[in-house]
Amino acid sequence: MDASQANSMLNSFDEEMEDFELEVSHREGTQLITFILGSEKYGLKILKVRELISYPEVMTRIPGMPDFIVGMINLRGLVIPVIDLRLRFGMDIGEYDKYTVIIIVQVENKMIGMIVDSVADVVYLEDEKTQASTDISTNIDTQFIQGVANIRDDMVILLDVDHLLSEQELVQLNN
Amino acid sequence: MTPDQLPLEEFLEEADDLIQELESSLLELESNLEDRSIIDRIFRAMHTLKGGAGMVMQNELSEYAHHLESLLDQIRKGVVGCTIELVSTLLKANDCIISFIKKIRGEGEVDEDLKQTTLKELKSYSNPQSEPVVEEKKEPPPQPEKPVKTQKSQKQTFLITLRFQEEFLKLGSDPLLVFSQLSELGEMSVIPHLSEMPDYQADDPEKLYMWWSIKLSTEHGLEDIENVLIFFQEGNQLNIQSIDTPDEGQTQVVKAHEQMIRDAEASDDASTEEEQNQKPKPSAEPTIEEEKGEQQNQSPPSPQTPVPDKAPKKVDEKLEEVQVVQSIRVQVDKLDKLQNLVGETVINQARLMRLSEEIAAIDENLGEMVLQFVEDNETSVRELQDQIQQVRMIEMGSIFTPMKRIVRDFAVKNDKKINLDIHGADTELDKTVTEQLHGPLVHLIRNAMDHGIEKPQEREKNGKESAGTITLRASHQEGFVIVEIEDDGKGMDPQKIFEAGVRKGLVSEGDQLTDMEIFQLIFQPGFTTTTEVTSTSGRGVGMDSVKKQIESLLGNIEMQSQVNQGTMVRLKLPLTLAIIEGMIVKVGLQVFTLPLLSVVEALKPLERQVKHMKRSGELIDIRGEFIPLIRLHQKLQLEDAIEDPKEGLVVVVQQGNQKHCLLVDEIIDQRPVVIKNLEDHFIQVPGLAGATIMGDGSISFILDVSSLVNS
Numbered sequence: 001m002d003a004s005q006a007n008s009m010l011n012s013f014d015e016e017m018e019d020f021e022l023e024v025s026h027r028e029g030t031q032l033i034t035f036i037l038g039s040e041k042y043g044l045k046i047l048k049v050r051e052l053i054s055y056p057e058v059m060t061r062i063p064g065m066p067d068f069i070v071g072m073i074n075l076r077g078l079v080i081p082v083i084d085l086r087l088r089f090g091m092d093i094g095e096y097d098k099y100t101v102i103i104i105v106q107v108e109n110k111m112i113g114m115i116v117d118s119v120a121d122v123v124y125l126e127d128e129k130t131q132a133s134t135d136i137s138t139n140i141d142t143q144f145i146q147g148v149a150n151i152r153d154d155m156v157i158l159l160d161v162d163h164l165l166s167e168q169e170l171v172q173l174n175n
Numbered sequence: 176m177t178p179d180q181l182p183l184e185e186f187l188e189e190a191d192d193l194i195q196e197l198e199s200s201l202l203e204l205e206s207n208l209e210d211r212s213i214i215d216r217i218f219r220a221m222h223t224l225k226g227g228a229g230m231v232m233q234n235e236l237s238e239y240a241h242h243l244e245s246l247l248d249q250i251r252k253g254v255v256g257c258t259i260e261l262v263s264t265l266l267k268a269n270d271c272i273i274s275f276i277k278k279i280r281g282e283g284e285v286d287e288d289l290k291q292t293t294l295k296e297l298k299s300y301s302n303p304q305s306e307p308v309v310e311e312k313k314e315p316p317p318q319p320e321k322p323v324k325t326q327k328s329q330k331q332t333f334l335i336t337l338r339f340q341e342e343f344l345k346l347g348s349d350p351l352l353v354f355s356q357l358s359e360l361g362e363m364s365v366i367p368h369l370s371e372m373p374d375y376q377a378d379d380p381e382k383l384y385m386w387w388s389i390k391l392s393t394e395h396g397l398e399d400i401e402n403v404l405i406f407f408q409e410g411n412q413l414n415i416q417s418i419d420t421p422d423e424g425q426t427q428v429v430k431a432h433e434q435m436i437r438d439a440e441a442s443d444d445a446s447t448e449e450e451q452n453q454k455p456k457p458s459a460e461p462t463i464e465e466e467k468g469e470q471q472n473q474s475p476p477s478p479q480t481p482v483p484d485k486a487p488k489k490v491d492e493k494l495e496e497v498q499v500v501q502s503i504r505v506q507v508d509k510l511d512k513l514q515n516l517v518g519e520t521v522i523n524q525a526r527l528m529r530l531s532e533e534i535a536a537i538d539e540n541l542g543e544m545v546l547q548f549v550e551d552n553e554t555s556v557r558e559l560q561d562q563i564q565q566v567r568m569i570e571m572g573s574i575f576t577p578m579k580r581i582v583r584d585f586a587v588k589n590d591k592k593i594n595l596d597i598h599g600a601d602t603e604l605d606k607t608v609t610e611q612l613h614g615p616l617v618h619l620i621r622n623a624m625d626h627g628i629e630k631p632q633e634r635e636k637n638g639k640e641s642a643g644t645i646t647l648r649a650s651h652q653e654g655f656v657i658v659e660i661e662d663d664g665k666g667m668d669p670q671k672i673f674e675a676g677v678r679k680g681l682v683s684e685g686d687q688l689t690d691m692e693i694f695q696l697i698f699q700p701g702f703t704t705t706t707e708v709t710s711t712s713g714r715g716v717g718m719d720s721v722k723k724q725i726e727s728l729l730g731n732i733e734m735q736s737q738v739n740q741g742t743m744v745r746l747k748l749p750l751t752l753a754i755i756e757g758m759i760v761k762v763g764l765q766v767f768t769l770p771l772l773s774v775v776e777a778l779k780p781l782e783r784q785v786k787h788m789k790r791s792g793e794l795i796d797i798r799g800e801f802i803p804l805i806r807l808h809q810k811l812q813l814e815d816a817i818e819d820p821k822e823g824l825v826v827v828v829q830q831g832n833q834k835h836c837l838l839v840d841e842i843i844d845q846r847p848v849v850i851k852n853l854e855d856h857f858i859q860v861p862g863l864a865g866a867t868i869m870g871d872g873s874i875s876f877i878l879d880v881s882s883l884v885n886s
Contacts, residue, residue: 006418013334013366013390020366060874061765062860063811072866072874077519079851079866079874 029126034156035103035116038091042116043125043149043156050106052119055096073113075104082113088164089144107165123151125158183279186231188504190276193224195576197269202579205262214257217265218247224272235285236275242294243268246301255300264296266580330361331417333400335389338412341382348407350383356403361393507606510567514753517556517563518849521754524549524556525846525870560847564605564751571649571658572600574613578620578647585624592631592642593624599649604656605751608728612658612748615721619660619744620645622717627664627742637739639663655772656750661743667736669693675702691832694734698722698831722831726881729755729770729864732831747772757848757867759875760826760839762807763816766875767839768848768867773880775827775834777842780820795825795836802827804836810862810883816840828880835884850877 032043059071059082068087072079082102086094094100099118104111146158197220204213225240243265249255271290277283335357339350357363365387372384391400397417404413531549535542575597586593604612628634628643635641648659669690676682676696696702700719725732730748749755749772756771778797786794786801793804804825808816817823817840825836848867853860864879 009334010332010390010418013364013388016366016388017364017390058873060866060876062863062876063765063813064860064862074868074872074874077515077522077868079853079868081853 029124032123032125032151032156032158033103034120034123034151034154035101036118036120037085037089037116038094041120041154041156043123043151043158044103044105044161046122048105048107048161050104050111053102053104053113054098055100055102055115070115073102075111075113078111080104080111080113082115084115086115086117105161105165107162110165112165123156125149125151125156183231185504186227186233187276187280189227190224190272193220193227194269194273194276195573196220197224197272198266198580199576201262201266201269202583204257205259205583208257208259208262211251214247214251218244218251221247233275233279236272236279239268239275239290239294240272242297246297249301261300264293264300268293268297330392330394331396333389333391333393333397334414334416334418335391335400336386336412336414336416337389338386339383339407340410341384343383343411345381350385350387353403353407354387354389357389357391357400360395360399360403361391363389363391365389510563511753514563514567515849517560518753520556521560521847522849522868522870524553526872527552529870560754564754567605567607567751568603569606569609570600571602571604571609571612571656572597574609574616575600575647575649577613578616581617581620582624582645585621589624590630591624591628593628594642594644595620596644596646598646602649602651602656604649604748605753607752608656608748608750611724611728612746615724615746616647616658616660618717618721620647623660623662623664623742627662627666629665656748658746658748659743660746661741663741666738666740666742667694667697668738669736672696694736695832697734698732726830726879728752729772731772731829734832752850754847754849755877757846757877758826758842759844759846759848759869760807760824761841761843762811762839763813765813766843766869766873767807768875768877769826769828769837770864770877770880771845773828773830775829777824777826779824780836782821785820793820795820797827797836800834802834802836804838805884806838807878807883808838828884830881830884833884835880837880837883848875848877 031046033046033049034041034043036042053075056073059073061071062069062081068084070082070084070087072081084093086092094117096115100115101117101119102113102115103119104113144160144164146160149156149158197217200213200217200220204210204217207213221240221244225237225244228234228237228240246255247265250257250261255261267289271286271293274283274286274289278285337350337353339348343350354363354365366389368386368388369384371386372378378384393400397415400415404415407413527549531542531545534545578597579595582593582595585591623645628645629637629639631641634643644663646659646661648657648661650657672693673682673688673696676693676699677684679699679702681696681699681702682688697718698721702718722732725746725748728748729752730746733745733747734742735745736742749770757768758771758774758777759766759768761767776797780795784796785804786796788794794801795804804820806816806818807813808818817838820836820838823838823840824842825838826842828835828837850865850867852865853863860876862879862883863876865877866874867877869875
């Protein structure tokens, strides 16, 4: 020997592996963070989110920028632009209160803050539960929407962050 | 960078150095054909390149370099004579090697035409009497040894335990990287262990509490697994356990493994206490477990586990090798991060200073003490800032030297005689700035060669030496780096430039411009005076793009020229891109930063100095010079700002040869500021060069003077 001993080691590893896989299988799908804008609930892939912060004391306005670019914040030494999603989607301006959250989104090393009314939950979305965006009517421009999903009896509008922050959009944003 | 890319990355960096050495040595050889020491140097560089290419399995390059090496060997031995033509071929061959390197980097393709022509030319030089064929047999491109080894071994199973230290993530390492590397070796399953996760409240998100066990079935040997882990040996507990190798020591191995798990569990429970007491760990050191750092000296291998140790020695050797090295290559982005951190420290220092003044206002004694401390700290912070900056500095020679080749090739091709004089090649400048300076510099030198330096006959006719001279000069002045590119060519006639400007509609016929202002026209987009377009320059897209690039480095460009005397272009650059000297000004409610490099002076104008002109708008008369006024609050659409120049302040800024007055409310401060790029995060704002963080944590935008005055 000890082939048997080696075998028992392997077996115990495999058993442990099975348990682990079983546990993981219960959490399938994409993890989303959901937030509220007006009367609607939106979802955003959690992997795009870097962190959540409350509305800061100091917001520095950027000269010559459209209204929805609210300004820049100092996030522990990083200077990050912040947009107001309500204004971006052409909704009425909301009041910034203690529920107001800035979602710091990271796409390819770039960061931007998005002001939302409040953050709701973290949920799992199974891919087959998504409907195409053409099927729905909502307040906002459908081009930023990937689709709609029913999660725990709640309608969640899935936001396409990549598109929202795409080159083309930002060129327009800069003009 | 993943560890298995390391050798390749190292080779590429080495290759860059070798190529540069080859080139400068070849140029030297060109004027000293008989100098044996230069030939030896070239031979050695080529030999190193060949060997290196073979090591990283770049056989095509290795083979090519081998041909070159053979020829160089013959030259060295005197079998083949060294001629100008031969050096030319070798220079071309060096270009071809550059294309090889580009291909390896994934940035291009090998220049096949060049490869074939150079190979043909090489063959024609080499002496048929000597033995290139034998040579080739004697020294085939080195074959990597690894594949041979791996073929021998059969599929084995390993159980691997990875317990990284808690600080693992803080150190910038990533466990996922290790997994992806291991998974490349074979079939792998991983179990994450969360048993050591602390309570929700006690959780420090920057610490690593997980550990993993891995089963890996692979055809690779133990050594390959070790190679993946070699960079993580220090401070971490990594165990590799071979399971089904029929081996004498196996019982012991398995026992050792079980013992190890038990020990590990035991040490887990005690770990906190242990760390505080700095007590040697009771853990065993079976097989390849490596504990580096302080603990290594303190922890004797536990006595109850006899351990078959063949691997650890090897690891030790490798680590020791690294320690002997006196200088290290560091990725620039690591330095960038470090410099950013130092920048933060500088900002915090300013914040501390303010705070201690506030404390002094409340409690004088305490304030005095705090202030004393903060002032002491200031010295260290400044020192730190200087030191990190020093680390990033490289000599400008690194971009000046390649210019020799460009000048040589151009002169040969265009029947001109041109000398390149280099002064101040040891002037140091931030690496990023230096690298970004390369493009503009090539452009300016090409301009000087093409439009400046005349043909030899023409020069002689004008009573000049037949060979023209281009002087490249670098120096430090007042905290900036000045680079001058000067030629003794035909110069530029302001009148002709003016006429061309009129044709282009940049100025109108009646305009009265000084010579300085006329030369400024050259930097306008689309400006050119040459009617014919040459392959080198003259497309009229030149100088404005040079100007843009220099300004993107927060620098300044100026030009002077005299007919038949020559032209000089002068670049003024900040020492670094990360920190600049800034003038902090207030406009309305917001605070902005002006790069001090552009600021000439600041003043409060008197009534009689402010003039209104119908065509040019408002001007400020400063000692007889009329300088246009720009109201910053208008440009930036800001409210509540001072609108009367007599009540505010005007800051005179200079870009190129142009001056402007900027109207601001007041000047708040003048000090170094850390630049944060705005483009990093989606938004580009015309008129803003970046942002910086003030002592109170608020953001101040850095104004881009050039785009402000030109919009």
